[in-house]
Amino acid sequence: MTVQNILHIDSSARGGRSGTDARGSHTRRLTHRFIERWTGFRPGDFVTYRDIGRVPPSPVSGDWIAAAFTPPERRDGAARDRLTESDALVAELIRADLVVIGAPMYNFGVPAQLKAWIDNVVRVGMTFGFDRSRKGEPYWPMLEPGKRLVILASRGDYGYDAGGRLEAMNLVERGIAVPMGYLGLTEAHYVAIEYDEFADERLEASIRDAEVGVDKLVGRLVAETEGAIAPVYATT
Template identity: 55%
Template sequence: MTTLLHIDASARPGLSGTIAHGSHSRRLSHRFVSTWKTERPHDEVIYRDIGAKPPGVVTGEWIEAGYTPAELRAPWMHGVLAESDALIAEIRQADLLVIGVPMYNFGMPAQLKSWIDNVVRVGATFNFDRSLDNPYVPLLAERTRRTVLLTSCGSNGYGPGGFQAHLDLLTPGIASPLALLGLAEIHSVAVEHAEDHGDLLDQSMATALVRVDALVRALQTSASA
């Protein structure tokens, strides 16, 4: 059985094509998960809507608790790290992360940045060893965990080779910290032209949905191999 961790980061509620001002990234992520479940109904899905309920931001107390060895932490420190512990536990349980996220000002929403800051934690998801050429040691690389990144952006040309590729701070901003933890395999599908509306958006969405369905089939084949 495969466990999916489904994360939505858009501040917009609902799905585009269903309600006015619905989220395009949510539409892609829900399409992926519903298509997956159609073929594999017994697989588990853990759902976290961080767009509606963002994780807490990292504070000075969080940093103090996180850098204190677990056996030396005061009771209040465990409370401060409780949400981080829960988010990390979900990743540990998952085989496949499905993240629906829009591009805000060329990067990720603050909600997703808070999630990343909570799960990238020294001693919990990675270690730092200065004696190594690469001092960053991933702690979630004990088995393969794949990530599907389903994004939306207002314009176009942000993909590799695109005329605005240099402005894409979203994809590397997510892929780099996940790789630090040991989640290096990233698959992505984007819908573009969200601000253009009309035919350009409709065509981009139709293409993205076809790519989502194909990606589901490919990953399910891989999971069954």
């Protein structure tokens, strides 16, 4: 069995998990369930965990841009130091076969800490290529093909999915999938919890549906990984 490398990212500012901790995060709940289910079937896979909700990456600055767009052989010590964090985040992304991101909706988009992570891993010469003299498209993805992306979201309101009343206002999934697709990570899967601000039976039903959705998604992706029939989960 080929070992899969999984990059697990939590971006919620809330600590803990809903259903376990008071005022815990719904997205942490879903990512935890996903990883728990996955490793239950594939305990030999390697999981790298980044809690950027608690330890956010540094935002891009003018010095970062200057360093990133300087050819590696011409960077001085200060430039190399400025990119140390970004280099580590890029290495994790390049190594990953499966990227699982917990992404709560903040004001219709992704949390600032998740945007900072995205900005740190979109790196010319490392995750995407650029050549202004290249015929046709001057940009191209540099990630190895076959990587998969899972976005586990939460929303205070409802109706953000395709065809929903607020579909046009949902900038979360697109805000992640578009830049990741630009790097070559084009296969994306989504599960979300809604109705958080209502805190009633609709929220509870949405949580149950999302957990079933996570279980089914894990089963399908594990089956695709192993070329087998999807495992059947006993949902709770």
